[in-house]
Amino acid sequence: GDSVTQMEGPVTLSEEAFLTINCTYTATGYPSLFWYVQYPGEGLQLLLKATKADDKGSNKGFEATYRKETTSFHLEKGSVQVSDSAVYFCALSASGGSYIPTFGRGTSLIVHP
């Protein structure tokens, strides 16, 4: 079945450091790929998405590129802020079915001043 694998956290960085959170997936067909963010005490919010190979999703300085050849969708940000501290979830929504998303386990990001 479909699955998403994320790097384990927590990821701890200093402010203005470069961020990478790795995500790889297994799916049949051509899934859409997502990053969701969950701030403490809140529900998940869509951060960015990509619907086909080589698409780059971007939002709030974050970006991720849909790499079909490596089945990856790594999240990157050039300079993190304390306010980026949250849990980040990679997800896929497979085509040809009910489009119910499959989520990774989440990666906690802690940014220190």
Place this chain on the structure above:
Amino acid sequence: DTGVSQDPRHKITKRGQNVTFRCDPISEHNRLYWYRQTLGQGPEFLTYFQNEAQLEKSRLLSDRFSAERPKGSFSTLEIQRTEQGDSAMYLCASNIRLGALPSTDTQYFGPGTRLTVL
């Protein structure tokens, strides 16, 4: 605020009691989803509705769980005879689906209901 809302935000109950949660989706959204999230895990799909029809249920959804969406708007999730293993965050999400293809795969989540079973 026109986002997805859930009520209550927190529920503490004793083992064996029944609990019911409510979700109000974004008003024009015809699809509504329920997920369970435990500590350190991503959301796990439980069930979803398109309008008032319950179209799919996960194997995770035991017969103690039941969900309804009677008028195609708000939904309720009931857990009967709660067990300590039911302690989790219960998330609701909604989106819109038109015809055979999604107009958007994006899910819009509510803040969740945290259930603690003592």
